[in-house]
Amino acid sequence: MRTTDAPALEARGLTRRYGGRTVVDDVSFQVVPGRVTGFLGPNGAGKSTTLRLLLGLERPDSGEALVFGRPYAELEAPLATVGALLEARSFHPGRSARNHLLALARSAGLPDARVEHVLAQVGLAEAADRRAGGFSLGMGQRLGIAAALLGDPRVVVLDEPVNGLDPEGILWVRTLARRLAAEGRTVLISSHLMNEMALTADHLLVIGRGRLLADCSTAEFIERHTDPEVYAATPAVARPALLEEAFLRLTSDSAQYTAA
Incomplete structure (x- = not known):
């Protein structure tokens, strides 16, 4: 894949309100291929809502979200364009890991071979026939990442991908993100782990109380x-x-929940 400065993901004045509360407030940014972009913010800052807006899971009250210049809903091959992990355990607990991925692959017209490839890629090959409902948090994260990689996408969006992972798993996610970016893909990762973002991210987007900081x-x-x-x-x-010090300094006035 070729690296380019043209944005793969773009937010243009995104605003989203729930009732009288503005959760995302006129946010604009670009995410380009060939680097890992970290998306940081305190709890309640609007990170997850922004990701959902980018992926067409919610509609903005104003502004627009674009993937290679088009709304997500207009993509001809969504799974081959964007792979996303937003909720790790978004699978039927009674299905095996393999059957969960097979259902996703066949619904998108992807070959069954991709399922075996990503199972091996995330280290779940030996657990592929186990019921996913019995997976640990870390294994659930790996299955979610496998689903994100299923279409061999040009853009990978991961929301808190290292939750529940042991040190080996955290290193694996870091190495995976860096490799995907080196291949010219676009990688956007939301995380609360500052040390990990310092080691992984080339570029940072920081949000607080719905505004880009x-x-x-x-x-x-x-x-x-x-x-x-x-x-x-x-x-x-x-x-x-x-x-971490830099992040806390910038967001000290933006934290929604603080201890007395």
Whole structure:
């Protein structure tokens, strides 16, 4: 796949309200191929709603969400264009992992061979015939990622993909994301794990109370939102560890829920 600066995902003035509450407030950004983009924000910031708007699962009150310049609903081959993990356990608990993926593949006209490929890719080949309802949280995450990769998509959107994974699984997701981006795909990951985002994301989008607070490279974000003296005194190899400090500084006024 060719890397290009043209946006794969684009939000243009997205606004979404529930009753009298504005959850996403005039948000605009672009996500381009060839890099991992991290999507960060406190609980209740509007991240999940924004992802649902991008994927056509909700309609904005104003603005538009585009995938390669078109609304998701107009894509000719959705699973081959965008693969998404929004809720890891969105499968029938009585089905096996293999049958869950087979149902998705056949509904989209994908070959059965893709099912075996992604089962092996996410490390579930040996558990493929077990009922998915008995899976641990981490195995459920892997099955959700397998479903996202089923169509060999150009764009991969993952919402909290490392929840429930052990250190080996977290490293696997990080390596997978970096590899997909190196292949020229577009990777957008929402996460609360700052250290992991510092190691994985090339670029960051930060949202707070429904508004976009930052849209820049990870390195620029860390430098811009940490104490200059601390930043200067920190060895370059350790600077990613400052991401949590930078994030908390920027979003301190945007957290919806805080302890007394």
